[in-house]
Amino acid sequence: MELQQTDAEWLDDRLALTLAELARCSCLSEAELRELADYGALVPNNPQETEWTFSGDMVVTVQAAGRLRDDLELDAQTLALTLTLINRIRELEGQLRSLRAQLPHRHP
Numbered sequence: 001m002e003l004q005q006t007d008a009e010w011l012d013d014r015l016a017l018t019l020a021e022l023a024r025c026s027c028l029s030e031a032e033l034r035e036l037a038d039y040g041a042l043v044p045n046n047p048q049e050t051e052w053t054f055s056g057d058m059v060v061t062v063q064a065a066g067r068l069r070d071d072l073e074l075d076a077q078t079l080a081l082t083l084t085l086i087n088r089i090r091e092l093e094g095q096l097r098s099l100r101a102q103l104p105h106r107h108p
Helices: 019-026 030-038 058-072 076-102
Strands: 016-018 053-055
Touching (some): 030 058, 030 076
């Protein structure tokens, strides 16, 4: 499966992308993506295998990584930390939305 700028794909955790496909989506090299995985910022579906695959929702993360690297000139370690913090913020925002949805609605 090849992703291009003009392709529309449903990106979720059921879609499996190779390292090469992620590299094309992000403008990062495969070596840079491997380094981010080594730092724990990217988690392959199959870390024990030689040919890694990643869930489709990682496209958003690697595209953000490419922009951050280019715009802020971040090294791999700083980029990995930044991505980890961004992902944690997204998780917490999701939890907050879920908790707010459980609150009784107030009518003015």
